[in-house]
Amino acid sequence: AQKITQTQPGMFVQEKEAVTLDCTYDTSDQSYGLFWYKQPSSGEMIFLIYQGSYDEQNATEGRYSLNFQKARKSANLVISASQLGDSAMYFCAMREQNTGGFKTIFGAGTRLFVKA
Amino acid sequence: GAGVSQSPRYKVAKRGQDVALRCDPISGHVSLFWYQQALGQGPEFLTYFQNEAQLDKSGLPSDRFFAERPEGSVSTLKIQRTQQEDSAVYLCASSIGQGLIEAFFGQGTRLTVV
Numbered sequence: 001a002q003k004i005t006q007t008q009p010g011m012f013v014q015e016k017e018a019v020t021l022d023c024t025y026d027t028s029d030q031s032y033g034l035f036w037y038k039q040p041s042s043g044e045m046i047f048l049i050y051q052g053s054y055d056e057q058n059a060t061e062g063r064y065s066l067n068f069q070k071a072r073k074s075a076n077l078v079i080s081a082s083q084l085g086d087s088a089m090y091f092c093a094m095r096e097q098n099t100g101g102f103k104t105i106f107g108a109g110t111r112l113f114v115k116a
Numbered sequence: 117g118a119g120v121s122q123s124p125r126y127k128v129a130k131r132g133q134d135v136a137l138r139c140d141p142i143s144g145h146v147s148l149f150w151y152q153q154a155l156g157q158g159p160e161f162l163t164y165f166q167n168e169a170q171l172d173k174s175g176l177p178s179d180r181f182f183a184e185r186p187e188g189s190v191s192t193l194k195i196q197r198t199q200q201e202d203s204a205v206y207l208c209a210s211s212i213g214q215g216l217i218e219a220f221f222g223q224g225t226r227l228t229v230v
Contacts, residue, residue: 004158035218045159045207045221091158102147102214103172106158 003027004092004107012113013082020067021077021110023092029053031097034075035104036066039089048090051075079112087114118142120222122208128228129198137193137225141210148191149219150183151207159207165191166214198229 005024013019025034036048051059051066059066067076079086092107121140129135141148147166151159152175161175167188176183180198185191195202205226209219 033217037221042223043205043226044223045209047218047220050218093158097215102149102164102166103161103175104149104151104159104219105161106151108158 003105004094006092006107006110008110009108010111010113012115013079014115015084016081018078018080019082019112021079021090021092021112023075023077023107025073025075025092025094027073027094027096029096029098033095034066034068035093035095036064036075036077037091037093037106038086039091039109041088045091049077082114084114084116087112120208120210120220122206122222122225124225125223126226126228128230131199131229132197133229134194134196135198135227137195137206137227139191139193139208139210139222141189141191141208142212142220143189145210145212145220146188147211147214147219148185149209149211150191150193151209152177153205153207153224155204162193162206195227198227200229203227203229 032053034051038046049061049064051068063080065078089109091109093104095104123138150162153159163183164172165185180196182194205224207224209221211219
């Protein structure tokens with residue numbers, strides 16, 4: 001079974017609007033971490049935001065926020081006020097404590113296109 | 117440097133050739149990870165080091181793949197007798213500690229086996 005599911009292969013958003021990138025996950029572990037990374041065409045993976053399974057508040061980092069719904073096992077990324085430079089691949093990822101907390105599992109990614 | 121550095125950025129190898137990919141993690145980072153990213157897919161975990169100890173190598177696809185981090189800093193991923201299916205981007209990441217914390221990635225090495 002897929003541990004990380006990103007159902008949107010591609011998304012379009014108008015510049016300055018907000019966009020939500022979906023991510024659902026599957027784990028039986030109580031302690032885990034959820035991550036979002038951005039991968040521009042240059043190839044590097046840029047860390048965006050982290051949510052721990054025990055964090056009660058949704059994580060926020062500047063224009064990025066994570067809509068964490070634990071019961072539904074979803075961890076959607078919200079990007080506010082989209083910019084042209086946000087065009088990239090976005091990966092949702094998870095690490096589970098019961099595997100040592102280091103084996104990161106990535107989703108297939110969502111390619112975001114920001115239109116001027 | 118301030119970030120994770122990988123070299124070479126690009127490598128073309130003839131099938132059957134051995135290759136070595138280098139990763140310089142962020143100074144002082146305890147944890148080091150290697151991933152393989154095929155075209156159009158998310159990265160797949162290969163192996164993990166905590167300092168010089170290789171704690172997990174369950175993602176290495178075959179015994180042709182070997183990784184080391186002898187002094188707990190620089191790491192090398194070696195692929196012996198390369199095959200076409202080894203063509204991918206190899207990403208290295210490091211994190212300051214262990215456990216459920218963020219890791220920072222290098223720009224990757226794109227390996228093409230011809």
